[in-house]
Amino acid sequence: MAGKVLNNVKAVSEALDVAMDKWKEVVVYGEDAGFEGGVFRATEGLQAKYGEERCFDAPISEAMFVGVALGMAMNKMKPVVEIQFEGLGWASLQNILGHMGRMRNRTRGKLPTPVVIRMPMGGGIRALELHSEAMEAIYAHTPGIKVVCPSTPYDTKGLILAAIESPDPVIVFEPTKLYRAFKQEVPDGFYTVPIGEAFKIQEGNDLTVVTYGAQTVDCQKAIEQLESKNPDITIELIDLRTLKPWDKKMVFESVKKTGRLLVVHEAIRSFSISSEIIASVNEECFEYLKAPLSRCTGYDIVIPFDSGEGYHQPNPTKILVKMEELLSYKF
Amino acid sequence: MKTKFINVFDPLKNERVEIMDKDGKIINPKLVPDIKDKDLIDAYKLMNLSRRQDDFQNKVQRQGRLLSFLSSTGQEASEVGYTLPLIKGKDWFASGYRNNAAWLTAGMPMRNIMLYWMGNEYGGKAPDGVNSLPPNIIIGSQYTQATGIAFAEKYNKTGGVAVTTTGDGGMSEGETYEAMNFAKLHELPVIFICENNKWAISTPYAKSTKSINIASKGIATGVPSVKVDGNDFLAVYAVAKEAVEFARTGNGPVFIECDTYRLGAHSSSDNPKIYRPEEEFQEALTRDPLIRLKNYLIEKGLWDQKKQDKLDKEQDEFIQKEFEWAEQNKEYPLEDIFDYIYAEKTPDLEEQYQEAKAFFQAHPEAKGGHH
Ligand SMILES: Cc1ncc(C[n+]2csc(CCOP(=O)(O)OP(=O)(O)O)c2C)c(N)n1
Numbered sequence: 001m002a003g004k005v006l007n008n009v010k011a012v013s014e015a016l017d018v019a020m021d022k023w024k025e026v027v028v029y030g031e032d033a034g035f036e037g038g039v040f041r042a043t044e045g046l047q048a049k050y051g052e053e054r055c056f057d058a059p060i061s062e063a064m065f066v067g068v069a070l071g072m073a074m075n076k077m078k079p080v081v082e083i084q085f086e087g088l089g090w091a092s093l094q095n096i097l098g099h100m101g102r103m104r105n106r107t108r109g110k111l112p113t114p115v116v117i118r119m120p121m122g123g124g125i126r127a128l129e130l131h132s133e134a135m136e137a138i139y140a141h142t143p144g145i146k147v148v149c150p151s152t153p154y155d156t157k158g159l160i161l162a163a164i165e166s167p168d169p170v171i172v173f174e175p176t177k178l179y180r181a182f183k184q185e186v187p188d189g190f191y192t193v194p195i196g197e198a199f200k201i202q203e204g205n206d207l208t209v210v211t212y213g214a215q216t217v218d219c220q221k222a223i224e225q226l227e228s229k230n231p232d233i234t235i236e237l238i239d240l241r242t243l244k245p246w247d248k249k250m251v252f253e254s255v256k257k258t259g260r261l262l263v264v265h266e267a268i269r270s271f272s273i274s275s276e277i278i279a280s281v282n283e284e285c286f287e288y289l290k291a292p293l294s295r296c297t298g299y300d301i302v303i304p305f306d307s308g309e310g311y312h313q314p315n316p317t318k319i320l321v322k323m324e325e326l327l328s329y330k331f
Numbered sequence: 332m333k334t335k336f337i338n339v340f341d342p343l344k345n346e347r348v349e350i351m352d353k354d355g356k357i358i359n360p361k362l363v364p365d366i367k368d369k370d371l372i373d374a375y376k377l378m379n380l381s382r383r384q385d386d387f388q389n390k391v392q393r394q395g396r397l398l399s400f401l402s403s404t405g406q407e408a409s410e411v412g413y414t415l416p417l418i419k420g421k422d423w424f425a426s427g428y429r430n431n432a433a434w435l436t437a438g439m440p441m442r443n444i445m446l447y448w449m450g451n452e453y454g455g456k457a458p459d460g461v462n463s464l465p466p467n468i469i470i471g472s473q474y475t476q477a478t479g480i481a482f483a484e485k486y487n488k489t490g491g492v493a494v495t496t497t498g499d500g501g502m503s504e505g506e507t508y509e510a511m512n513f514a515k516l517h518e519l520p521v522i523f524i525c526e527n528n529k530w531a532i533s534t535p536y537a538k539s540t541k542s543i544n545i546a547s548k549g550i551a552t553g554v555p556s557v558k559v560d561g562n563d564f565l566a567v568y569a570v571a572k573e574a575v576e577f578a579r580t581g582n583g584p585v586f587i588e589c590d591t592y593r594l595g596a597h598s599s600s601d602n603p604k605i606y607r608p609e610e611e612f613q614e615a616l617t618r619d620p621l622i623r624l625k626n627y628l629i630e631k632g633l634w635d636q637k638k639q640d641k642l643d644k645e646q647d648e649f650i651q652k653e654f655e656w657a658e659q660n661k662e663y664p665l666e667d668i669f670d671y672i673y674a675e676k677t678p679d680l681e682e683q684y685q686e687a688k689a690f691f692q693a694h695p696e697a698k699g700g701h702h
Contacts, residue, residue, distance in 0.1 A: 031534065034538075035606055059539045060471075061505055088469065091505070128398065270679065308663065311668050
């Protein structure tokens with residue numbers, strides 16, 4: 001298989017390139033997304049290759065971005081919108097929550113809105129206020145919208161292509177911390193990672209850890225430490241990849257095998273992705289459980305600036321302590 | 332109220348208020364504002380201070396001692412010009428994020444500004460007697476918030492005026508229009524400023540709007556709108572002063588476009604060389620607001636090189652001290668991320684705080700990330 005070694009941002013560009021080549025109805029826009037290729041350079045080169053009509057700078061008005069994208073999508077196009085940072089896109093919520101998730105239903109299937117919205121998300125990059133938000137639960141909570149959050153270059157390209165191919169609106173969360181964190185070989189050309197399928201990073205028997213985004217890396221570090229201290233223990237690590245619809249089958253099977261579950265994310269704890277997973281696992285796997293279902297998350301606070309961010313975000317030590325707690329739990 | 336600028340200069344004809352030329356020579360003597368020599372010198376000092384703070388911050392940012400910041404270099408005449416007419420403790424400033432010179436003028440201590448850019452929330456807290464909102468990252472909302480503040484001033488008959496500002500790019504946010512529309516309906520004492528510095532990160536003015544100028548965007552809402560040379564301190568000050576008086580005496584809002592230029596990078600993580608034509612930048616350098624005002628002061632016999640050298644030295648020492656203080660005070664304890672979420676911690680949050688406290692007591696090294 002021919003491929004290229006790419007980091008996550010380059011995987012985004014590559015996906016968009018493949019999509020623009022494959023489907024003439026794809027247009028890409030956002031603040032600074034045209035000439036400069038966006039503040040993270042995720043759309044770099046696309047304007048030069050496909051022209052200003054298909055990749056352009058949009059004025060700063062996120063409400064317009066998404067409203068316009070809805071109109072395009074209802075009229076046979078496939079817009080891919082970049083919100084510069086998740087925390088800066090809230091003016092678009094009106095159109096995302098109020099229209100994007102509802103249009104198919106309101107028109108009884110006649111006018112679907114297959115928009116793709118990409119948002120850099122999450123913390124750990126010493127950014128300014130409102131540049132570290134992780135509010136994916138709001139979007140996952142909204143009927144009619146699918147939400148993905150890839151953590152590797154392979155998944156980034158495959159999920160973005162799946163999102164563009166999808167007949168439904170998809171929000172793609174791209175963890176900023178991982179944009180340039182590592183590289184991976186990615187196949188050339190078109191391929192997809194199916195929306196709704198999680199990825200098992202490693203097999204294990206004693207505890208299931210479910211996570212996504214930047215915390216996949218933190219979890220791997222924590223698990224390495226734990227397993228090297230305790231050679232008899234093995235941890236199953238699942239990267240959800242899609243937050244809605246999430247891969248219940250893989251998670252339930254895993255928890256039935258291990259009897260223990262830890263969900264890890266940086267997002268605020270209450271009413272979050274972990275709330276949903278834990279509630280569902282509780283309903284489905286109760287008789288298999290050896291310990292309470294548990295989570296390691298951010299707190300219910302305003303995301304702190306840099307001086308306090310280290311307190312808020314999950315880190316390998318926090319995850320390790322949680323895992324040990326669950327492994328030594330006695331009824 | 333008899334006005335010299337408001338409803339006199341017509342944005343639809345692209346008229347622009349100018350008092351001095353690019354070398355600081357007065358070209359419009361009739362419009363020169365009535366400002367005491369001492370106040371004029373103080374204004375220049377503030378502009379100089381802000382410029383030197385920007386330069387200093389650029390330096391320490393490259394050393395990794397400041398996270399990031401957005402410099403006001405090139406926009407000092409505008410920022411000092413529109414903030415100076417405000418009465419401290421009575422009037423309000425609802426800022427954007429590129430407002431260093433304006434914050435200093437409004438009375439924000441430099442150490443707070445630095446704390447903010449070091450990633451510490453205390454930087455957003457103005458001292459008593461200073462009605463300045465924290466830097467606003469979400470573009471547009473400062474316009475509606477300032478409008479609400481002005482509503483309350485009118486409602487409570489407290490006589491204050493609110494000033495707010497955004498960039499040329501920011502004028503595409505619907506909220507700016509929505510704010511002006513409401514403010515005019517209720518004839519509120521709010522001054523809307525747009526600092527048109529020609530670039531919104533890499534997006535040039537021409538890719539943000541086809542309007543002949545920004546000031547004309549106020550016309551549809553009925554808000555009197557004026558375009559002014561934003562690198563001409565006397566012009567900005569004169570127009571802002573008139574606008575504040577106009578609003579304070581019950582005539583409703585005013586919209587001012589300051590025609591200026593961003594001389595620095597968008598932020599400390601931006602590289603303008605990628606997108607900005609070099610000739611355009613070189614040309615803009617010839618209109619540096621600091622040099623223009625300095626030339627004017629020298630011409631008036633109020634300034635000379637000796638005074639400048641002394642001022643630079645004093646200001647550099649002051650900047651250094653403020654920075655050292657901020658650097659020594661930028662860390663805060665765990666409690667501080669929980670204490671200000673609600674007036675009183677909810678039971679849930681108290682539980683999470685106790686959990687976090689126990690964890691960090693057992694694992695003090697685990698305050699993750701970069702520390
Ligand atoms: C609602 C919102 N969207 C996007 C951003 C990201 N952003 C920060 S500054 C900027 C450009 C603003 O340009 P302009 O309004 O011209 O002001 P300038 O920075 O040039 O002073 C953008 C898009 C933001 N802060 N807020």
